[in-house]
Amino acid sequence: MSKSDAIIVGAGPSGLYLARELSKVMNVTIFEEDRMLGIPPHCTGLVNLSSLKVLGISPPIVNTYRYVRITDLSGNSITFDFRERTIAMLDRPGLEHYLADELGSATLALGERVTELDNGIAKTKLRQEAFDIAIIAEGANMALTRNLIPWKPTHVYGIQTDTKSFAVSELMPRSDDEIVVIFDRKLSEHYFAWIVPRNSHEFRIGIADDANVWVKFTELLKIINAEQSKPFGGKIIIGGSPSHVVAGNVAIIGDAGGFVKPMTGGGIIMGMLSAKLLAESISNAVKEGLSITDALSLYDALFRKYIRGMVKALGSASYILHMMINRSLGNIMQLMSKVNVVVEDYDNHIDAIMKAASRRPWQFIKALLAVVNELSLIEPGRINRLIKDTLE
């Protein structure tokens, strides 16, 4: 039986980013059940460009955006102006390939599903691999996580397609740098729909909700006269948090550990940040002469001390907010109609909302303030200081 210092289950962005970092200090094998990286795709791929800089990566980008227009089906809207094209649509299989090219000494085992992690041994159909530590980065399906650290996230389902539309409609982006987000309970009861330009007349169009999403997706395409071609999507985690992210010598990162922005379910950056937090916990603990299992305990302690409470609170607030918006959405959209707000940073939604609040200080905007400060859930610049504080 062969042995790795660390095995990672799942080669999505979280697992690949972790493999890239850990391969600098230890012998790593990363298992991916699919034969091709990033296939089948499921994600829209929207991130803040500056978050990529923080993570030190520059993956391929499909398009960039300056404006986010939130609208309802009646045409009431509010536009957020980020002043520059600061939001990016990542090429999702492209992100995985970019990270895989940077794996260094790590071994990538494609087409191998890990079925069991037991007593320091990872089992696939093809082999058994012994390990000192295992990290589960299996995404939202959580088959292994469920047995190890049972927890129930709040989730919705998202379906989207890449398609052409020549429709002339208020709902369509006015330029190739504008994302349209449709909040309207006639379309999505508890979440929202999106129209994101890929290039001229080509769009990624999708919708998420907690029930009947296929019917709502078809309805959306009909409304904007777009054809359906190869739909894709999946489960979007939007809240909840496990009590621990470590059990024995196994840790969880990414979607499987609930590392997402509760407002939008965006987990690409949060997943890689959880990988960064774990990798830096390991390298700091090892520098302090601690064992590798102590390093995992450090990651767990950091999660419990600085992240869990916030993720849980934001998840619950976000859930309530979505319910609240649905109840009074028509009024809110009418009140806010045609407001244009200049903002700095897509991931730092709080700034956007602060500015909106200063223009129209309604109750619902105040509620938003509590919900939206997601990027600060794991502040990359503070990771080392938090580790030192926790070690002391």
Ligand SMILES: Cc1cc2nc3c(=O)[nH]c(=O)nc-3n(C[C@H](O)[C@H](O)[C@H](O)COP(=O)(O)OP(=O)(O)OC[C@H]3O[C@@H](n4cnc5c(N)ncnc54)[C@H](O)[C@@H]3O)c2cc1C
């Ligand atoms: C419709 C939709 C739209 C989204 N849009 C955005 C967005 O615009 N921006 C954003 O930030 N996020 C978005 N997300 C969320 C984002 O896709 C996830 O947060 C992100 O992919 C999480 O990364 P991950 O590496 O944790 O998991 P994943 O990307 O899901 O990767 C997990 C990998 O593990 C593999 N795997 C699972 N089990 C095993 C096993 N037992 N053995 C081996 N391999 C296994 C899977 O095949 C997969 O490749 C969206 C999600 C959906 C569904």
